[in-house]
Amino acid sequence: MEKCFACSRPATGGLRIFSTFLCRSCEQELLLLTADDPRYLFFMEKIRQALPAAAEPLVP
Numbered sequence: 001m002e003k004c005f006a007c008s009r010p011a012t013g014g015l016r017i018f019s020t021f022l023c024r025s026c027e028q029e030l031l032l033l034t035a036d037d038p039r040y041l042f043f044m045e046k047i048r049q050a051l052p053a054a055a056e057p058l059v060p
């Protein structure tokens, strides 16, 4: 069974982000967060860690 990267609970439905998985409740939480929310930064960092190297942001 998939395990949510944010809450670590097993989840049957939700959002797959490369090698990680975000459950529906966390997905809904993420949608409600604003960019300056510490929880948003937590999610973004987790997602960034899950990205393959090739998907790094194109910053000079």
Ligand SMILES: [Zn+2]
Residues within 6 Å of the ligand: 004, 005, 006, 007, 008, 009, 022, 023, 024, 025, 026, 027
């Ligand atoms: Zn979750």
